[in-house]
Amino acid sequence: VRPDAIVFDMYGTVTNLKAVSNACADLVEDPAGFGALWRSKQLEYTFLSSLMEDYEDFWQVTEAALHYATAATGSRLTEGQRSSLMQSWLRPEPYEDAFKGLQEMKDRYPLAILSNGSRGMLKKGLNHAGLESFFDHVLSVDEVKVFKPSPKVYGLAPNRLGVCKERILFVSSNSFDVVGAKKYGFQTAWIRREEVPLDPLGETPDYVVSSFEELALLTA
Ligand code: 2OP
Numbered sequence: 384v385r386p387d388a389i390v391f392d393m394y395g396t397v398t399n400l401k402a403v404s405n406a407c408a409d410l411v412e413d414p415a416g417f418g419a420l421w422r423s424k425q426l427e428y429t430f431l432s433s434l435m436e437d438y439e440d441f442w443q444v445t446e447a448a449l450h451y452a453t454a455a456t457g458s459r460l461t462e463g464q465r466s467s468l469m470q471s472w473l474r475p476e477p478y479e480d481a482f483k484g485l486q487e488m489k490d491r492y493p494l495a496i497l498s499n500g501s502r503g504m505l506k507k508g509l510n511h512a513g514l515e516s517f518f519d520h521v522l523s524v525d526e527v528k529v530f531k532p533s534p535k536v537y538g539l540a541p542n543r544l545g546v547c548k549e550r551i552l553f554v555s556s557n558s559f560d561v562v563g564a565k566k567y568g569f570q571t572a573w574i575r576r577e578e579v580p581l582d583p584l585g586e587t588p589d590y591v592v593s594s595f596e597e598l599a600l601l602t603a
Pocket of ligand 1: 497500531557
């Protein structure tokens, strides 16, 4: 498949959330359960915020989700501990296949990030991960004040890249994200970073890959 540009989701797709789970490991009783609750509430709050048309950026909903997970699990966190959990979102790590795969694709395509992350989170996160040089554009939902899977979010990419939506390949590990992107009109590739089924919602993605190497081969 030869698109005109490739656009990537950020958290869980290009970068992993190890820093977040490592931060939880030191501070709460059941780190895996706490981390899963925190992430699911974070995404739930993005959906609620969009439906209520009451935008709060990804940092704010991540903070609200942390308060919920702390209360729901009866965890006791000092202000300093809470802050270090939040700061871990600013230290994402690239997946091991990211550099090689992105380098190959960068030689052939304009690449962009399109993420729920706030502008500040994305800038700091890409910088920390050493990935910022791969992307010609970094698009945050801050620009449209509504979260994925709103079509307004995906609509940022054709305008900024100057490429029509049918010629964009969108890549995400998050089911709701590839479903929303497909609905909007992108070609989509679901990258299976976790052993999870695809949400049977909307149309299925055009491609399913398990690494950026496979994605680079697919688009060679
Ligand atoms: C992102 O937009 C959904 O967290 C995911 O980066």
